[in-house]
Amino acid sequence: MTTARPYIPRPGKPAPQTARFPRDRKRQLQVWWREIDRVLLMLVLALMTLGTIAVLAASPASADRLSTADQTLDPLYFFMRHIIWQVAALGVMLGTSLLPQDMARREAILLSAAMLVMLLLVPLIGVEKNGATRWLNLGIVFQPSEFLKPAFAVTLAWILSWKIRDPSLPVIGISAALVGTIVFLLMAQPNFGEAILFVGSWFVLVMLAGLPLQRIGILAGVGLAGLVLAYSFYENARNRIDSFLGGGSAFDQVDLASRTLMGGGWTGTGLGLGRQKMNLPEAHTDYIFSVIGEEFGLLACMVIVALYLAIVVRVLVRLMDEDRLFNILAASGLIALFGGQAFINILVNLQLFPSKGMTLPLVSYGGSSTIAQCFTIGMLLTITRRNPYLSREAFDLRGSLEKETRP
Template sequence: MAMGMVAVAAASPASAHRLSTSQTALNDLYFYWTHLRWQALGLIVLFITSMVPREWARRGSVLLAGAMLLALMLVPILGVEVNGARRWINLGVRFQPSEFLKPAFAVTMAWILSWRLRDPGMPVIGITAGVLALITALLMMQPNLGEAILFVGCWLIMVILAGLPLQRVGIIGGAGIALLAAAYTFYDNARHRIDAFLGGGTAFDQVDLARRTLMGGGWTGTGLWLGARKMSLPEAHTDYIFSVIGEEFGLLVCGLVVIVYLAIVLRVLYRLMNEEDLFTILAASGLIALFGGQAFINIMVNLQLFPSKGMTLPLVSYGGSSTIALCFGIGLLLSITRRNPFLSRSKFDLRRLLEKERAA
């Protein structure tokens, strides 16, 4: 978040100039000061959520998932359209339901999948797949292909950890490829972005502009507020902030940002190696998959290795809904994985637990 504070300060002038009009001229640091307020609120949400008992975190996440799913259903009716996409609801404060649904989705799916320990015959995979299909359909109506892919990836990781047979994984993978082909055929937004990606872009394409901006600073960058290419880059403070970091602070700092994300993901996975509770393993894995997956997609888009998705860089990009929701997700991760360090623990063995349940 400290990196994000500096990065938004670097990107704010570019976005302020692009969004200023003859009637309203935005201050160069307009987005920077607003971002600081969102970060402060996000940190409060993070620390409060992290102190919540695990059982309360689970119950609250299930209730939040239901509320955000309902809000997602209302987006096509009451949603606010921005840049050709209807993803936001304005209730005095504009927010994006899918952002808050992501952490709640991971915890709720973990709760449902953990029912398998009580009844191995319960169709938990089918139940979670039905919920996922509904969410994916609602996201595609916005349109929001990037978030849909993120939800599907998170669910797939969780069901594999829950014991989904590998042959079914292959079937699901084939179905996913078929759905992407269908999206390319019938979904104009996806087709245009994939075509632009495969075609290599043009000098006026935003993904190509992002790559040029990223490479413009070389290894060490031009220096804070000295970048020139960022001034022509759309969404410099949100979707393409990684490119602004590359131009003004250099590719070495971009590498440092990647290392920080990898360190967070690896720290969570290392923490789960000695965990014995299935719900904790699934919930933490889902939350970190969403976090790491979003960072991976954003960085790959900026490197022109992935079609444009309109997805922020976690905890770095400017954003209200994004910052608060990500801080809430990290708070949940801390709450769910907390335990007494003086308690002894053994490695988790799903097969042993299932055999024990059958015997009982």
Template sequence: MNPALNVARPYMPRPGVRQAPAATFPRTRRQRLRIWWQEIDRVLLVLVLLLMAIGALSVAAASPASARRLSGSEGTLPDLYFFYLHLRWQFMGLVVLIGASFLPLQVIRRGSIILTGLMLLALVLVPLIGFEVNGARRWLNLGIRFQPSEFLKPVFLITVAWVLSWRLRDPDLPVIGVSAGLLAVVIGLLMLQPNLGDAILFCGAWFVLVLLAGLPLKRIGMLGGAGLAALIVAYLTYDNARHRIDSFLGGGTAYDQVDLARRTIMAGGWTGSGLWLGRRKMMLPEAHTDYIFSVIGEEFGLLVCAMVVLVYLVIVLRVVQRMIGEDNLFTLLSATGLIALFGGQAFINMLVNLQLFPSKGMTLPLVSYGGSSTIAQCFLVGLLLAITRRNPFLEREPLPGMERPL
């Protein structure tokens, strides 16, 4: 027998015969939930929930100070007013967090580009129709009150990650210049509010991304010099920057606030004075938001403050460890940008409370009270959980060339 006759021939449908569609395997809601639970970083999720629990207890401790300060002598607000509101924001944030963690990477990329455009438009509207709180015009009221810069942070970093990942297609594309142009637009809009703290945070997270994308050493020095020059120019021409830097160096209202925050955090010693037994917190201007870390120090002690720092540090290291061996540059840059944003804001807030950094009006992520900030931070963490999802049965190896800068 001719061996060629034994070769299997591919099936060819007869003309005019309608073929049945390929078999599909629809997943039920329970199956999708089971897959999500297997792929999600459960350690990271537990750490985030622990941080939110610490936040709820901390806002309960700080709420009487802020409620009495805002009520004045009339005492119209109950002591736990901000605590009850914070629980509501936390519940809404958890819904956003879990929902975002189900999103596929392609949806995250496309949605982030669209949301970046919408939030930039909202930032343009802030100086025109926004309302002012504590001397800064940062909020919009379009049926709901929100702070556009808070929601811009995560989606902008993902958009920048997408732009920088173009280098894999064409190394000659000016991706760093394009991303720097986007950053300049954001910084310009933030300075109109004024919002120096978020401007610095955006710059820091962007710098981390361009370093990871393979910024040459020569350009690193150039960017460092440009950053120093921009800070000097801001000090000479921008009243908000000059006021905060002068206050940090000594004198002024802002200096008094951070000095009071430092003395408050030290007042509790190693073990703290106990829940609702702190006294110095009653003098803090924003005990439930900007200076909540000081309230933790006074009422729960320096040991608990160290534990909070450790939780943030472990979250950052957990994401970094999760990205080891990642073969998708966009995924790597997105996760790194988000965790740099999250960790950077946390440590800046804590440094301000310790009088080691100028006052920025920046909350402690997932701990401080806030509507926009709580939901935006939960959205950020949800995106981070979605990006770091991994099939536990697949081993990931870096692509050739990924071990060196691209």
């Protein structure tokens, strides 16, 4: 028996490359399942399930209001479309959560740049709905600001994390210029509610990035002055605030939503038995929380609120042992946008906040908005992925800055 002679390349010729085997997908999924926050995933799936039931309850009301003499919508029209969007959104969420963190960050930054360009195009070629121009029709109608929100949070975290490498960089000024541009474009639509949401998330991130208390006070004063100026010179903001305080048409909608919410008592009228929901505008989107209250009761509303709180707390708990500033900022920004939108929507339905035209995340009916919210959760699942066999030390911002500034 003869043994094969080893291959010796001739001078000037490279050695042959060894064959590269494809990645084991099963092994990749096993690692993903081990590292992902399964508690967060289950909470999100539970919220989406309840949202699907809520859209089933709200679909007949919206179908009846939007039916015309020429076209009568099926009572389950929005429910069936919601199922399709939910399946697509779940694919986006799980696909995003499979990405490595560095790749997810790069894609979010590119998406932020693309959506910012789209936001510039909205005033020029945007689609008008209900007196506002917030959508683009590029074969599919979508709202650029919805996709910009999660991408913005990650991009902002990336910019603010530069401070660790070079504390002299004006990261606060750069981030302020970015958020100022976005707010200006949103107010031109007009979309005052989401402008406030972007500013609020930026404020949260600059505080977490180590902004001194004195500057935080200055920023708070600037924000208050900006709100006063918006009321004085921005008609959309002034009309909404005046309507909320004085009882205009927008306030009538909020009042109707509040009465619908309380109409079912603690246990509700039962699925499909609500009557006040038939008078609600946008029952399947902006005021779906009121539909839940009427048909499933205030106890069901408490469950929805508890799920939102559990998701926010779970993300924050997951960050307690994080050792990277970028991950802390990105996850905090994402959950601030998610929780802030839910908080505002619920307050509007409770007649405690002016109408903002915001959906209830993962519960309301939505096409591109549902996909954008699931992309947000997918980014959170990616950023909070942890190897359970590796221990981490809590991130020390002050120590890192001192280390970077040592000669």
